[in-house]
Amino acid sequence: MVRKLKRKPSAGSRLFQAANTLFMLALVVIMLYPYWYVIMYSLSDAKLAGSGGLFLLPKGFSLAAYETVLGNAAVLSGFKVSLIVTLTGTLLATFITAATAYAISKSRLRGRKLFTLMILFTMLFHGGMIPGYLLVKELGMLDSYLALILPSAIGAWNIFIMRSFFAGIPAEVEESAYIDGANDLVIFFRIVLPLSKAVLSTIALFMAVMYWNDFFSTILYISSKDKWALQAVLRDLLTNTSTAMQSQGISIAYQQEISESTIKMANIVVATLPILIVYPFVQKYFVKGAMIGSVKG
Structure with a gap:
């Protein structure tokens, strides 16, 4: 029975995979963040939301x-x-x-x-x-x-x-x-x-x-x-x-x-x-x- 030899990925291949993964993650964030921003803004308090900036979480949670x-x-x-x-x-x-x-x-x-x-x-x-x-x-x-x-x-x-x-x-x-x-x-x-x-x-x-x-x-x-x-x-x-x-x-x-x-x-x-x-x-x-x-x- 011939055992298949697993080829160890080269350093260049691993670097490419890492760069490709990071690029795809960045692309996902770029695409999803605008909608996430809209959701977090809608759940924020009006006064705090008006201050602007990034919205990773609601600013003063409100369902008003x-x-x-x-x-x-x-x-x-x-x-x-x-x-x-x-x-x-x-x-x-x-x-x-x-x-x-x-x-x-x-x-x-x-x-x-x-x-x-x-x-x-x-x-x-x-x-x-x-x-x-x-x-x-x-x-x-x-x-x-x-x-x-x-x-x-x-x-x-x-x-x-x-x-x-x-x-x-x-x-x-x-x-x-x-x-x-x-x-x-x-x-x-x-x-x-x-x-x-x-x-x-x-x-x-x-x-x-x-x-x-x-x-x-x-x-x-x-x-x-x-x-x-x-x-x-x-x-x-x-x-x-x-x-x-x-x-x-x-x-x-x-x-x-x-x-x-x-x-x-x-x-x-x-x-x-x-x-x-x-x-x-x-x-x-x-x-x-x-x-x-x-x-x-």
Whole structure:
């Protein structure tokens, strides 16, 4: 039995590994510290936070900014709207994208090249904001949740990523299903989709982040403030913090415990926290799906 000899790393190799590790750690700190700064600032006392400097820990721990933000009825309403729009939009968009991509990935589809060119055309040319608004108006979707969901429910780039993945599934898998008597719908739902968890999770995450962060659609299509998504509500609070505090009936004494800056930081944390909570659970699918979609096709 031949024993494998372990080669001892040279001094140059160890030095490179150490330098590489330090560089990556520095890169992680540079990327994470801005968000850490926002969290620590939002948890700090208003007077101490105003002194500036680095924030490794809160300066005079205080939850006053979060009490103000989460105590605002508009924020809670916006959170509910964003949750409804994000969940509904993500499920709908992922299904429509998968169905479209699966169809154009099959060479037996009549007019496949024409449909592909039509989808590609939307990547190069866009109707614009005003035609889009007029279309939503003519469809009777103004001031409704549908205006926040349907216009963004499908994207050409996501379709082509998913098409590349579906094209990589061995044809023998589907042929075996056909022999067993399965039709296209059965194959799509029971075979193709279960095999596509990675790319489906990737597209779903893309769409969820897009829907959650979208505030322009709310401003453009929604006139009733009780139907505003969270991002639009927080944007309104960020630009009109003093007015918002007064409209909430916050006393002058309590306003001294908070500041516009701490409220703005708390707004940022509230807006980004849901995505940060969800991402670790889909990270492995996201990385795998993104890599497959980028190299196949």
